[in-house]
Amino acid sequence: MIYFIGAGPGAPDLITLRGMRLLQRADLVIYTGSLVNPELLTFCRPECVCLNSASMTLEEVLAAMTACSGETIVRLHTGDPSLYGAIQEQMEALDRLALPYEIVPGVSSMSAAAAALRTEYTLPSVSQTVIISRMAGRTPVPEREQIRSLAGHQATMVLFLSVSMLPDLCRELIEGGYPPDTPAAVVYKASWPEEAIIRGTLADLPRKASDIRKTALVVVGRVLSGSAERSRLYDPSFTHGFREGTK
Numbered sequence: 357m358i359y360f361i362g363a364g365p366g367a368p369d370l371i372t373l374r375g376m377r378l379l380q381r382a383d384l385v386i387y388t389g390s391l392v393n394p395e396l397l398t399f400c401r402p403e404c405v406c407l408n409s410a411s412m413t414l415e416e417v418l419a420a421m422t423a424c425s426g427e428t429i430v431r432l433h434t435g436d437p438s439l440y441g442a443i444q445e446q447m448e449a450l451d452r453l454a455l456p457y458e459i460v461p462g463v464s465s466m467s468a469a470a471a472a473l474r475t476e477y478t479l480p481s482v483s484q485t486v487i488i489s490r491m492a493g494r495t496p497v498p499e500r501e502q503i504r505s506l507a508g509h510q511a512t513m514v515l516f517l518s519v520s521m522l523p524d525l526c527r528e529l530i531e532g533g534y535p536p537d538t539p540a541a542v543v544y545k546a547s548w549p550e551e552a553i554i555r556g557t558l559a560d561l562p563r564k565a566s567d568i569r570k571t572a573l574v575v576v577g578r579v580l581s582g583s584a585e586r587s588r589l590y591d592p593s594f595t596h597g598f599r600e601g602t603k
């Protein structure tokens with residue numbers, strides 16, 4: 357069986373128990389070397405073959421999977437595999453080869469970034485929506501999802517793969533509708549020992565975070581400055597299925 361496993365954002369103890377147990381019995385591990393913490397490979401048996409996919413093509417990844425005679429093959433992707441993981445093309449190729457696979461979710465870097473920022477992405481009356489997107493780079497973004505049009509909602513936004521274009525990104529966000537004083541942050545290598553947080557506004561973040569070129573998320577929105585309003589769920593006067601509110 358082939359398992360696509362989310363390795364988590366970096367700290368080795370942020371992989372799931374299921375992911376760790378599969379790594380412990382893997383015969384072959386193909387890991388995304390550019391982002392997966394190599395410390396995770398210490399869970400593998402000494403006889404497990406570990407290949408770094410950074411220098412491999414899709415065809416080479418598939419060839420390694422099909423050539424493996426062992427029972428357990430792990431394709432280890434950073435964060436959660438459902439976000440910018442390029443797993444779809446692998447799954448479709450495996451479907452064509454009639455090779456079975458399963459997906460084990462992981463802790464995305466967007467969750468690790470919220471933890472580092474001590475932020476809740478969804479606050480009552482501030483934003484109840486999180487938009488996950490990226491700037492177009494060598495990988496295109498559909499025209500109808502341009503940052504400028506997403507910005508009109510002024511929801512919480514988490515931007516992957518875009519920190520190297522921070523000046524353009526912040527300009528698009530402002531031109532799309534966020535006020536220039538909207539709080540924004542760059543979180544570099546969330547959960548790694550070298551984690552760094554730079555806070556600012558859309559107007560000044562490009563200058564403050566100009567040193568950071570990769571492995572970072574950009575978080576935008578008024579949730580970053582908190583909320584005075586409390587939730588209804590834990591309000592004494594609010595009745596719901598598990599608790600009777602007081603008058």
Ligand code: SAH
Pocket residue numbers: 365366391433434435436437438439440441463464465466468469515516517518543544545546547548570571572573
């Ligand atoms: N599937 C991954 C994302 C892969 S795309 C996930 O769920 O996190 C790679 C991009 O993710 C990087 O360019 C960066 O924008 C972001 N990223 C990955 N790990 C990160 C980390 N520890 N801290 C901040 N951003 C990270």
